[in-house]
Structure formats: structure tokens, C-alpha cells
Amino acid sequence: MKIDACVFLGDSLYGNSIGPDQLIGELEKNDVDVAIIRPFKPSDYNYDRANQYIANVQNQYTNIYGFGRVNPWEKNAPQQVEMIYSYGLKGLHLHPWEDNFSINDPVVYPTIRMAEKCKLPVYVSTGYPNVSEPLQLWEMAMAFPGVTFIATHGGQLDMSGLSFDDALAASERAENIMFDLSGVYRRDFIELLIKTAGEESVIFGSCVPYMDMSLEIERIQAAQISEEQKNKIFAENIRKLISI
Amino acid sequence: MIIDMHGHADEYTLFNWVDPPELVIDLMDKAGIDVTCITTYGEAPAYPGALINLVDYVKRFPDRLIGFLRVDPKGANETLRMMEEAKKYPEIKGIKLHPISNLIKPYNPFCVAVLKKAAELSYPVFIHCGDGVGAQPWEIGFGAKASPETTIICHMGGFFRNDESIRMAKACNNVYLDTSSIPYPQIVKKAIDVLGADRVVFASDNPAGDPISDLLKIKNLKLDKKTEEKILFKNSARILGLHEIRGQAL
Numbered sequence: 001m002k003i004d005a006c007v008f009l010g011d012s013l014y015g016n017s018i019g020p021d022q023l024i025g026e027l028e029k030n031d032v033d034v035a036i037i038r039p040f041k042p043s044d045y046n047y048d049r050a051n052q053y054i055a056n057v058q059n060q061y062t063n064i065y066g067f068g069r070v071n072p073w074e075k076n077a078p079q080q081v082e083m084i085y086s087y088g089l090k091g092l093h094l095h096p097w098e099d100n101f102s103i104n105d106p107v108v109y110p111t112i113r114m115a116e117k118c119k120l121p122v123y124v125s126t127g128y129p130n131v132s133e134p135l136q137l138w139e140m141a142m143a144f145p146g147v148t149f150i151a152t153h154g155g156q157l158d159m160s161g162l163s164f165d166d167a168l169a170a171s172e173r174a175e176n177i178m179f180d181l182s183g184v185y186r187r188d189f190i191e192l193l194i195k196t197a198g199e200e201s202v203i204f205g206s207c208v209p210y211m212d213m214s215l216e217i218e219r220i221q222a223a224q225i226s227e228e229q230k231n232k233i234f235a236e237n238i239r240k241l242i243s244i
Numbered sequence: 245m246i247i248d249m250h251g252h253a254d255e256y257t258l259f260n261w262v263d264p265p266e267l268v269i270d271l272m273d274k275a276g277i278d279v280t281c282i283t284t285y286g287e288a289p290a291y292p293g294a295l296i297n298l299v300d301y302v303k304r305f306p307d308r309l310i311g312f313l314r315v316d317p318k319g320a321n322e323t324l325r326m327m328e329e330a331k332k333y334p335e336i337k338g339i340k341l342h343p344i345s346n347l348i349k350p351y352n353p354f355c356v357a358v359l360k361k362a363a364e365l366s367y368p369v370f371i372h373c374g375d376g377v378g379a380q381p382w383e384i385g386f387g388a389k390a391s392p393e394t395t396i397i398c399h400m401g402g403f404f405r406n407d408e409s410i411r412m413a414k415a416c417n418n419v420y421l422d423t424s425s426i427p428y429p430q431i432v433k434k435a436i437d438v439l440g441a442d443r444v445v446f447a448s449d450n451p452a453g454d455p456i457s458d459l460l461k462i463k464n465l466k467l468d469k470k471t472e473e474k475i476l477f478k479n480s481a482r483i484l485g486l487h488e489i490r491g492q493a494l
Contacts, residue, residue, distance in 0.1 A: 127403075129375075157375075157402075157403045157404075158375070158376070159374040159375065159399070159402035159403060159425050159426070160344040160372065160374055160375075160376045160379070160402075161452075162344070162376070182427075183403065183427040184427075185424075185425065185426070185427050185449075185453055185454075185457075185458075186449075186452050186453060187451065187452065187453060187454040188451065188452050189452075211427050211428070212427070212428070212429050212430075212461075212464070214460070214464060215427065215429065215457055215460060215461055215464070216427075218456065218457040218460050219454055219457045222454045222456050222457050223454075
């Protein structure tokens with residue numbers, strides 16, 4: 001069983017839109033059973049409309065689940081989170097880089113507070129310079145210990161490796177951060193993160209279409225870890241988190 | 245036939261960076277890679293292992309490993325002397341620079357002196373290239389332009405500066421791009437399309453990177469055979485002046 005916990009779907013401001021048919025093709029090609037989708041930044045900047053689209057797709061497919069997305073700068077962001085919950089979506093996705101906020105900025109607190117009230121996990125596009133570096137996410141996670149955060153990219157996007165230690169330090173110091181492995185091409189870091197964060201806290205998320213699903217799978221397959229650990233990473237951990 | 249242009253081996257206990265050459269060979273065997281160019285984690289001249297360990301490792305696996313001496317340009321004349329010393333060892337065929345590690349930008353006069361000395365000694369130079377200040381594409385491009393006689397190989401710009409690295413290489417004929425250290429197969433394809441198949445070389449950053457998935461990154465592109473051969477070994481063999489690999493003539 002494989003669950004891809006991070007796929008972007010729908011209309012994209014950045015010209016890389018994909019639809020459900022394309023996604024289903026990718027899932028079949030890569031032997032992935034389930035995808036968890038969320039909106040791109042839409043070309044009309046209307047996240048509520050994009051969230052409704054994601055909810056519709058979730059309702060049409062038995063193997064697709066959705067997260068909603070908001071921009072915390074919008075005054076009604078908490079209300080939009082409440083709508084995400086009412087649409088039956090499984091979590092909230094925040095993208096500090098695309099929506100120009102720091103993940104540890106107090107402007108984000110009302111959004112997170114509402115996610116906590118609705119019991120929605122918060123997926124964060126992490127590792128982006130100055131807005132979502134590992135210790136910035138750690139600070140937010142400490143402010144909301146009742147919320148489970150999921151960091152993309154193993155918490156860092158630093159090909160020189162200088163942020164690896166920060167991601168590991170965050171994982172040691174905050175029990176409420178999970179990590180997906182999208183774009184983590186460093187074999188050694190994947191193994192270290194599993195060891196440090198714990199095998200229950202690492203998941204498979206491809207970040208398609210920004211990343212390549214087949215390579216994201218292959219890197220986890222190549223890691224020097226047990227089959228039991230791989231099963232947890234590929235499916236069990238996220239399945240438990242969002243109860244599917 | 246496959247040559248991996250970039251890997252590491254060292255036993256740099258001070259920072260607990262211990263990756264013996266046996267680990268590199270094991271991963272090469274699993275991926276089906278014939279030869280890997282390795283460099284240490286420590287830098288000459290301050291770290292003696294940069295030369296001693298490197299020569300020892302290549303001697304242990306002479307038909308599988310090729311040494312790239314990692315140097316710190318801040319060593320100035322002593323660095324240049326070490327490069328000359330390296331020339332006495334046929335195990336060493338190139339130089340490695342890591343500006344994030346030694347904090348000397350590629351266009352800094354200390355580094356340009358290294359680039360020029362490398363050209364004088366017929367050494368290609370592998371430079372770490374990514375998002376961080378010190379090793380960004382145009383910082384390498386300015387160095388490449390300051391020493392056009394030097395053959396430079398570098399990564400494709402990390403997570404954010406991929407197109408920039410391709411534009412830089414397009415503007416600097418002495419720069420080759422390697423395929424490691426990025427998660428984007430489509431960028432490798434773009435580099436081949438823009439620069440031509442002669443200017444891209446396969447690498448995996450073994451053992452930090454995983455050679456199996458890095459190789460898959462190339463295979464999944466389904467390149468024509470001639471292009472794939474250039475990427476996987478012919479370009480690297482030309483840069484390194486190799487005429488045979490593991491007893492097989494090229």
C-alpha cells in the first residue's frame with residue numbers, strides 16, 4: 001500500500017495545472033493506491049473556490065482525499081479553515097513561500113487556532129528561505145503543541161546540507177512535527193531523519209507536479225531501512241493521522 | 245559503462261564524517277556504476293587526509309575510483325603547492341572546490357589562482373553549486389570567465405537556481421553541468437536540450453546521494469542511446485582523459 005500524502009491539483013497560477021485524470025494516470029503508473037491532494041495557488045487567488053474544487057474531487061474518487069489551503073494574511077482565513085472542515089477535507093495546507101508570510105509570524109496564529117479547533121493537521125511547505133526554515137516551523141509547533149504539523153521536504157531545502165542539523169534538532173524538540181520526504185535526494189539524510197524523528201513521524205509525499213513521483217518512491221525504496229519502516233512511511237503513518 | 249563524476253570518501257573523525265571507500269564501492273556495485281570520482285570531506289592544505297586518504301582509497305580500488313583533491317583556496321601558495329604535489333600521484337585527476345565549506349567565492353582572486361593552476365596542471369575542477377551564497381551559479385560563472393582555460397564541472401543549482409545554472413553554463417563554454425544533487429529530472433533534460441549532450445555528465449554524490457535513484461533520473465528520461473552514452477560516461481571520459489575503463493577500451 002502506498003499513499004502519496006502531498007499532491008497539488010487543479011488550476012495553478014504558475015502554469016503547471018493538473019487535473020484528476022492526469023493524477024490517476026500517475027498513481028497507476030507508479031503503483032500508488034491513494035493520493036492526498038491540495039490546491040495550487042489558483043490563478044484567481046480564490047482559495048475558497050479552489051478548496052471546493054478539491055472537495056468535489058474527493059467526493060468523486062474513492063482513492064483521493066483532500067486538504068484545503070488558505071492565505072493567513074486574509075482577514076477571514078480562520079473562517080475559510082472552518083469551511084475547509086465543513087467541506088469534509090482532511091487537513092490544512094499552508095505555503096509560506098507562495099503566500100508571503102513567515103510560518104512563525106503571529107499573523108498565522110488565528111489560522112492555526114481554528115485548525116486546532118477543527119482538529120485538522122497542518123501541512124506546511126517547509127525549507128523555503130526566511131519563511132519556513134526548520135526552526136521557524138519548530139517555533140510555531142511549540143506555540144501549538146496540540147496541532148500536528150507536517151513539514152514538506154524533510155523540513156529543509158538546503159542542498160549544501162547546512163539545514164540538515166536544524167531539521168533534526170526540530171524533530172528532536174517537537175513531538176508534533178511529521179516530515180514528508182519530497183525532494184530529499186540525500187540518502188544519508190533520509191536515514192538520519194527516520195532515526196531522529198522516529199519511524200512514526202516520516203511519510204511519503206511526492207510534491208507532484210513539482211517533483212517526480214517515481215524518483216520520490218525510489219529514494220525511499222533505496223534507503224537502508226526495514227520493510228516494516230517502509231510500510232509505515234509509505235502508508236501507515238499518514239493513514240493513522242487522517243483516519244482513512 | 246557508467247562513470248559517476250562526483251562522490252565522497254573520507255574518515256574525517258573530527259566531524260564524524262566517516263564514509264570509507266568500501267561503502268562507496270558497495271553502492272556503486274548495487275547501481276552498476278563502473279568508476280566514481282571521489283573527493284574527501286576535509287580540505288588541503290590544512291587537512292592532511294585530503295591527499296593521504298584520497299591516494300590510499302584510490303590505490304585500494306584502482307580500477308573503480310579516481311581522486312579529486314579537495315582544496316581550500318585560502319591556503320594561497322600552500323594550496324597551489326599541494327596541487328603540484330598531487331600531480332605526482334596518478335590516482336589524482338582533478339580538483340574539488342566547495343565554496344560553502346571554505347567560504348571563498350569562485351571569482352575571489354584566491355580561487356581564480358586555484359582555477360588557473362588547475363588548468364596549468366591539466367586538472368578539471370569540480371565546484372559545488374547550489375542556492376547558498378558562495379556557490380551560486382553566477383558566482384561560479386564569474387570564476388569560469390576569469391579562468392576560461394579551466395574545465396569546470398558543477399551541480400545544476402540546487403532547489404531554486406536550476407535555470408540560472410543552465411543559462412550560466414550556456415554563457416561559459418568551459419562549464420559542464422552534472423546531474424546530481426537536484427530532484428528534478430526535467431531540469432536534466434532541459435540542460436541537455438539547451439547546452440547539448442556534450443556538456444552534461446552523470447553524477448550521484450555517492451554515498452550522500454543514492455546512485456540507484458540518481459541513475460534512474462537519467463534512465464527515466466529515455467534519451468536516445470548516443471545521448472545517454474555521452475551523459476553516462478563518454479563526456480566524463482573525455483574530461484578525465486580516460487581511454488579505457490576496467491580494462492575495456494573506450
